[in-house]
Amino acid sequence: MVARNPAQWQGQNTAGEPWQQALQTVISDGHELLRRLGIDPQALPIDHEQPFPLRVPRAFVARMQAARADDPLLRQVLPLLAEATQQPGFSRDPLAEAAAEPVPGLIHKYHGRVLLIVTGHCAIHCRYCFRRHFPYAARQPSRAEWSRAFDYIRHDASISEVILSGGDPLSAPDRHLAWLIGEIEAIPQVSRLRIHSRLPVVIPTRITAALSALLADSRLLVSLVIHANHARELDDSLAAALAPLRRAGVTLLNQSVLLAGVNDQVEVLSELSERLFAIGVLPYYLHLLDHVAGAAHFAVPEERVQVLQAALLARLPGYLVPRLVREVAHAASKMPVFPPVRP
Numbered sequence: 001m002v003a004r005n006p007a008q009w010q011g012q013n014t015a016g017e018p019w020q021q022a023l024q025t026v027i028s029d030g031h032e033l034l035r036r037l038g039i040d041p042q043a044l045p046i047d048h049e050q051p052f053p054l055r056v057p058r059a060f061v062a063r064m065q066a067a068r069a070d071d072p073l074l075r076q077v078l079p080l081l082a083e084a085t086q087q088p089g090f091s092r093d094p095l096a097e098a099a100a101e102p103v104p105g106l107i108h109k110y111h112g113r114v115l116l117i118v119t120g121h122c123a124i125h126c127r128y129c130f131r132r133h134f135p136y137a138a139r140q141p142s143r144a145e146w147s148r149a150f151d152y153i154r155h156d157a158s159i160s161e162v163i164l165s166g167g168d169p170l171s172a173p174d175r176h177l178a179w180l181i182g183e184i185e186a187i188p189q190v191s192r193l194r195i196h197s198r199l200p201v202v203i204p205t206r207i208t209a210a211l212s213a214l215l216a217d218s219r220l221l222v223s224l225v226i227h228a229n230h231a232r233e234l235d236d237s238l239a240a241a242l243a244p245l246r247r248a249g250v251t252l253l254n255q256s257v258l259l260a261g262v263n264d265q266v267e268v269l270s271e272l273s274e275r276l277f278a279i280g281v282l283p284y285y286l287h288l289l290d291h292v293a294g295a296a297h298f299a300v301p302e303e304r305v306q307v308l309q310a311a312l313l314a315r316l317p318g319y320l321v322p323r324l325v326r327e328v329a330h331a332a333s334k335m336p337v338f339p340p341v342r343p
């Protein structure tokens with residue numbers, strides 16, 4: 001098969017496309033994706049029966065390399081047959097989140113912070129996602145049901161931060177977010193708002209002028225945690241989209257997941273941190289893979305994790321080294337993973 005340049009096959013510029021339109025034209029057919037990239041489908045056995053199907057915006061596909069079956073961006077989204085193999089120790093709810101949901105849509109696991117599941121939808125389906133087996137879309141709270149969550153927050157004086165999560169909270173329309181944020185602002189003891197979203201990375205036009213204004217005008221201290229795993233995900237359109245948020249004083253952070261075949265190399269992780277900083281984003285967390293069924297092929301062996309971490313610390317300024325953490329069910333925080341001390 002002849003390798004083509006993705007920018008050519010695309011035949012259109014997605015850079016200025018409205019985000020809702022980009023969401024409607026995501027690629028969901030594995031063979032189509034491989035064909036567009038000039039990769040022989042015989043070379044990559046795809047699972048077409050996946051209950052968590054392929055879903056990837058074209059703006060993200062445009063950053064993949066043509067004719068590279070091992071492309072780190074492609075690997076994050078392509079449902080391989082390997083996912084169907086059961087692996088011991090990989091389960092459907094590895095974090096036992098179901099136990100920490102006092103009212104529908106609100107997860108209260110850590111002191112002072114609650115997480116709201118704003119929507120079950122995502123623009124992209126990441127194969128390593130620990131929420132891949134959750135029926136979020138089926139139980140999305142209505143406005144009336146959200147009032148229980150707001151009451152819960154109002155009655156717990158210790159809660160000072162509300163985190164919008166999902167699914168992807170920015171797949172909700174701006175007017176819904178404006179309503180939600182308005183309700184949160186009305187709770188006196190809440191001082192911080194955090195949004196965890198992969199949408200700015202995969203569809204940069206999601207950062208609309210209305211969204212920037214909404215966050216700029218909030219009385220809350222706002223942070224946005226984007227989610228990128230590889231420097232190639234961070235293109236100039238993202239840099240441009242984030243600029244108004246920076247000017248508005250929004251704190252920009254990134255979280256990544258350590259993934260075999262995607263970013264388990266010290267050069268790749270360093271480049272990611274440096275590129276993030278160049279576009280005004282600080283590395284926050286580097287998560288070890290959650291042991292969710294279907295993601296075993298992304299696991300990085302423990303010894304390799306330690307080698308990588310020591311190499312990163314030896315190479316980068318401290319503020320560009322993300323905190324390496326793992327999620328432990330029922331723990332009081334995400335658990336730091338420390339490198340062994342070698343004097």
Ligand SMILES: *Cc1c(COP(=O)(O)O)cnc(C)c1O
Pocket residue numbers: 107108109110113114115163333334
């Ligand atoms: C990760 C997470 C948070 C936020 O933790 P930080 O350490 O503050 O980033 C809050 N609630 C839940 C349920 C989480 O998984």
Ligand code: SF4
Pocket residue numbers: 121122123124125126129130131166167168198227
């Ligand atoms: S919740 Fe985040 S990691 Fe999971 S599929 Fe959605 S965008 Fe990807």
